[in-house]
Amino acid sequence: MKIRSILALATLVFVLALSITPAAADGHCPQEGGTFTIGVDTFLPMDPNTAAHDWTFYAITNINSMLFRIESGQPVGDLAESWDITDDGTVYTWHIRPGMMWHDGNDVFPEGESREVTAHDVVYSIYRQYDDESSIMAADLRNLFVSAEATDDHTVVLTLSGPDAIMYDKARGLTFTAIVAPEAIEMYGDDYGLNPLGSGPFEFVSYSPDEEVVLRANEDYYIDPCLDEVIFRVMPDVPAAMIALEAGDIDWWGSVTPGDDVGRFQDNEDMTVLNFGCPVATRLYMSVDKPPFDDVRFRKALSHMKDGNAINAALRGPTHVKGAGTAGPGVAGYVEGLYDEYHSYDPELAMSLMDEMGIVDTDGDGLREWDGSNLEIPMFAWNSDPAPDYVAAMVDAAAQVGLTIRPEIADPGTNNARRLDGEWGIYLGQGWCGEGGTNALWGRNGWISSLGYEDEEIFDLLDKSAQNLNEEEREAQLQAATTRVAALYFEPAFGFFNIFTVKNNYVKDFFGGEWTLNLATDDHNVWINEDER
């Protein structure tokens, strides 16, 4: 079994190695032209102020320039050729790349009548996002923002009230501040998202809601994209999308691939499975401000009564990753060994903890009682795979230690409403990864604050880490916060799962997307090998 795994891994590495050569970084494309068709499960209008969906940002980050892009976890210049930061981390000076032009051949800028993108446009875009209270600008940046100023046509000075350590976080910070043309906003107003105009490597051509978005190469971009055209095709039915991928009707499935299909595609020599790069946790939340959940022994019992790692491995298949916490392996704040220390399978310990609390079976029916009656805990989960299976596994695990869990499965909206109302029970949770996720989940006014998850020590550690530019210190603070979450809440963890996307091997020099999508940068220029298609 072990040898087979090693062979499979070696094959994957070989296939990956084949797919990453040759790069076209110097502007030379091994093959020019062609259409790259990307399948996604949802797509929304492309206004960077309001786009709430990651796949939509795949298009936005190709239509619009950003000050910088994130490649392999590091910021690389885009519209900003370079930038300086003061030692205290409060003043950023962005040097705008000269000669970047707005897309032309549209209603705003007729063919040949475009103009250069200037620092004033960058300032306009930042204030457009900052002034619109319903925009998606992240709270950390909004709270620290003091001013943005164009000191000349090619220099922007951004002043913050304190250092922002998550400025470059893939899902927060300035990563999503796309630079828009004021003329386009003036012309289209609220309909800008239906007619996006930018200065990125691809120009917007058309948008058909729930169907497709078509982009074409921007010949005026400072890099010549190898591709002629990019199509985002909306495919809400994942099994159908997998067939379309195999049939070559889409070239890359950019949304989440189910575990079963990941295994199948790993064995398919015509396909490459790409890792999204941020393992996502599955865990339980509970009403920690209400009894018996307010007693750490009960939380601990819930954590130890189930074999979370085995459940996660069974339900996630090849996407399963052992671990606990919000940050998975390879992500800032990851704490190794957290699962074994706080969440290992130990039903005997779970039972003894409940015995100690007086949650015992007194009437001999095999069910534990609390406060004079059988303890029946509602478990809230959403109604799509694999959530109901996690609930079933918890029901079974609870029965082994004499607890009763009552499944409460509903659509995500109802499930969210129960959490916001602070309804008593346990909640299945999935999602969140990385530093941004740790802050959004466990930080002040975090996503589960309605359930009583409020701890000043954790808030303090996260606040400090969010403003600490020293990477080692920040890592230590994040790890301390993660460990404190585990020790205080014992939020029962199942483990992580990797998000995998799948591409056909004739797509070259392509490494997938991570919230944003880079198709033509200094390092990579995606091209299609038509001979292999």
Next chain:
Amino acid sequence: MIPLVFGVTTVTFALIHLIPGDPVELMMSNTRQMTQEEINRIRDKLGLNDPLPVQYVRYVTNLLKGDMGISIRSRSPVRYEIEQRMPDTIILTLSSISLVLVFALPLGIVSALKRGTWIDTASMTFALLGVSIPQFWFGIMLMLIFGLHLDWLPTVGQGKTPIEFARSLVLPSVALSLSLMGLVTRMERSSILEVLGLDYVRTAHAKGLGARQVNYRHALPNAMIPVLTVISAQFASLLGGSVVIEKVFGWPGIGRLAVDAIFARDYLVVTNTVLVFAVMVVLVNLATDILYSYIDPRIRFQ
């Protein structure tokens, strides 16, 4: 029509708000890693924290001015969202109904006229399969066979040229029409058999008319009335109810828009799409009533 519009909008607006769940929370929370503070700020801005009667009056006032409001999920005008999908929905529905008229109607007629033969057995088996096979499964099978293995037809999307578009329409139309074909074949067969046993048909035979004239001129028009009723009812339902097929084939349709909006608690999209469905049902019923009078002149005089 006015009471209908008022009734539909009021009931739908009330019902969708009765379902627990917050649209901003659903839209933002998981994908963008936003805190509760950020979510609350957006709710305020979108007016979702206003009392329900205030939101309703605002909606009706705007509707009277022809403004259906803004989609919470896409932040684009609801009218645009509906207008963009309506042609695709109508094309898919008409294409499916055409398949039914071309294949199921003749099959039902032949089946009735050849009752008890292998043709009858075969067509009834087909009809039984048609009403029994789940649409999503049939759609996936069509994709696997004709899209992946035979590579004859595209699995997803809409072609840009007329020929490509027609090719991309084949699989969703066939998948969508299957159950209706089964239903209409059975209905047509039983309806014709019933009419063939009536006195006036016997009289026509007794007068010495040929079988062809009796069947097609006298029996068939009367047998068409219940079939037309079924087709019109299904037509209205297909306009808004082909969600499964729209999802499987990535076909942009108004049914999918409505279902996605319900799950996203996109209140105005739900209310307005239901309103559009209601108006379409009324129009289809009106058209059916007019057709009745063409098929059976007695109805006109009644």
